[in-house]
Each structure stands twice: as C-alpha cells, then as structure tokens.
Amino acid sequence: MIFGGRKEEDETVVAMLASAIRRDISFGVLLPDQKLKIEALRQSYGGSNHSMRETLRVLAAEGLVEATSQRGFRVMSATQADLKDILLMRVETEKLGLSRALQRGDVAWEARVIAALHALRRAEAAVQASPDDVTALEWDEACRAVTEALLSACGSPRLIEVAGKFYNQSRRFRLALLREGRIDFIARAQRQERLQTAILARDESTALELLEDDIRADLGA
Structure with missing residues (x-):
C-alpha cells in the first residue's frame, strides 16, 4: 500500500x-x-x-x-518538413476517426460535438478580444476538446491516442500562427458551423472534407 x-x-x-x-x-x-x-x-x-x-x-x-x-x-525540430509530415498524420488519423464516429456515434456523441464547438466559439471570441498567453492556452485547449469530441465515438482508444499525439506535435505551429495574427477566425467559424451541420446530417463526405480543410487551415497549409 x-x-x-x-x-x-x-x-x-x-x-x-x-x-x-x-x-x-x-x-x-x-x-x-x-x-x-x-x-x-x-x-x-x-x-x-x-x-x-x-x-x-x-x-x-x-x-x-x-x-x-x-x-x-x-x-524536437520544427521544420517545414516536420510540419508537412505532422499535417499528413493529423489529416489521416482524424479523418479515419471521424468516419468511424459518424458510423457509430449516437445522440450523446452529437451533443458532445455541439458542446465542444460552442465552447470553442466562446474561446475564439475571448482570444480575439484579449490575446494573451492565458486566452491562447484556453483557445488551444478548446481546439483540442473539439478534436477529442469528434473522435470520441470512433470505438478505437488507440486511434484516439495516436491522433492526440500528432495534435500535440502540431500545437506550436498553430500557436505561432495565432501569435502572428495569421488565423482567419471568421472563416474558421463558418467552416465549423458547416461541419456541425454535416455531422448532424451524417453527411460523411462533406464532414470529412471540412475536417481536412480545418486541419490544413489550422496549420497554415
């Protein structure tokens, strides 16, 4: 003991x-x-x-x-080659996870996704109004929560773990974009609204396309 x-x-x-x-x-x-x-x-x-x-x-x-x-x-290094490779792995793992979640997710999963996206909208409003390390960290955590919610019904803990690993590796690239003022929050909000609509409609092809667009924009690609 x-x-x-x-x-x-x-x-x-x-x-x-x-x-x-x-x-x-x-x-x-x-x-x-x-x-x-x-x-x-x-x-x-x-x-x-x-x-x-x-x-x-x-x-x-x-x-x-x-x-x-x-x-x-x-x-670890943070070269363009690193970014390209991390982007590839995020796109592949998160699209696979969302595809599986769309097939298996129930109403409770939909509610988690909606709640996470709502929290992200509030975090994005806060970081735009007062951009500092505190709001940046809260925004980053809200972004992570959306990714976790999207994949939470995929039925594969290992897939979720791998996706989380590459999400962590991408954080410094995304936070650098935030510090440099290179994030289009209006476009993000519109894309996330469309993603939510596609998920609720179980429109897999549109949802996966929007998710990939969001990941690429998230890393400035």
Missing part, C-alpha cells in the same frame, strides 16, 4: 512536469532543437532527477522531445 502510494505520487509529479514543459514547447519558450539539461530543467520546473528524466521520456514518446546520441535530450 505504501509503495503503491509512492508510485502514484511519482506519476502525478511526472504528469505535472510534462504538462508544464509541453506547454512551454508549444508556446516557444523552449525552442526547436534546444538542448534540455536535467539540472537546468529542475531549476525551472522542479522535480527530482528521476522524475525529470521520466518526464522527458514521456515527451519523447509523444514526439515533442528527442533523445540524442549523447544520452541527452533536445526539443
């Missing part, structure tokens, strides 16, 4: 550290290809050597951090 409690505590610390570092990679506080030294990270984020190393392993599994040949770690 004692050892089990310690394990849960360690897992909680790693989850908190991973969330903080994941956020800072997404916002560009930690730059692409930047070396990540355990002691420096501990001074910034806390934790022990063991918990920080475990955190970096978690982020490496997500594709946000890379283990180097010198047994250290660095932030």
Whole structure:
C-alpha cells in the first residue's frame, strides 16, 4: 500500500512536469532543437532527477522531445518538413476517426460535438478580444476538446491516442500562427458551423472534407 502510494505520487509529479514543459514547447519558450539539461530543467520546473528524466521520456514518446546520441535530450525540430509530415498524420488519423464516429456515434456523441464547438466559439471570441498567453492556452485547449469530441465515438482508444499525439506535435505551429495574427477566425467559424451541420446530417463526405480543410487551415497549409 505504501509503495503503491509512492508510485502514484511519482506519476502525478511526472504528469505535472510534462504538462508544464509541453506547454512551454508549444508556446516557444523552449525552442526547436534546444538542448534540455536535467539540472537546468529542475531549476525551472522542479522535480527530482528521476522524475525529470521520466518526464522527458514521456515527451519523447509523444514526439515533442528527442533523445540524442549523447544520452541527452533536445526539443524536437520544427521544420517545414516536420510540419508537412505532422499535417499528413493529423489529416489521416482524424479523418479515419471521424468516419468511424459518424458510423457509430449516437445522440450523446452529437451533443458532445455541439458542446465542444460552442465552447470553442466562446474561446475564439475571448482570444480575439484579449490575446494573451492565458486566452491562447484556453483557445488551444478548446481546439483540442473539439478534436477529442469528434473522435470520441470512433470505438478505437488507440486511434484516439495516436491522433492526440500528432495534435500535440502540431500545437506550436498553430500557436505561432495565432501569435502572428495569421488565423482567419471568421472563416474558421463558418467552416465549423458547416461541419456541425454535416455531422448532424451524417453527411460523411462533406464532414470529412471540412475536417481536412480545418486541419490544413489550422496549420497554415
């Protein structure tokens, strides 16, 4: 019982550290290809050597951090080739997930999608009115919630996990577009309204086309 409690505590610390570092990679506080030294990270984020190393392993599994040949770690690169590859994987996994969800989803799934899209509209209004790190993070989380809702009825936890991995890898590209003022929120709102209509009508071809358009616009492609 004692050892089990310690394990849960360690897992909680790693989850908190991973969330903080994941956020800072997404916002560009930690730059692409930047070396990540355990002691420096501990001074910034806390934790022990063991918990920080475990955190970096978690982020490496997500594709946000890379283990180097010198047994250290660095932030994953963010080149145009990386963006193109991440875009490909997001389009393929999310379209597959939505296709399956449209075949299996019930009224409760439709309600989750509608609620997530409504929350996203409010988050987009907030980030446009007051663009700062807080509203940007809330907007990003609302975007993630929409993706999760769309795929939630696909019937494949592994597919959802893989889609989430590539979503995380795409965050810094999308947040960079937000910082640069290159997101067309009017076009996004119109596209998402049409996507909701297509989902409720179970119009799969239109829904998948709109989802791909949304992902591409989301990453400036």
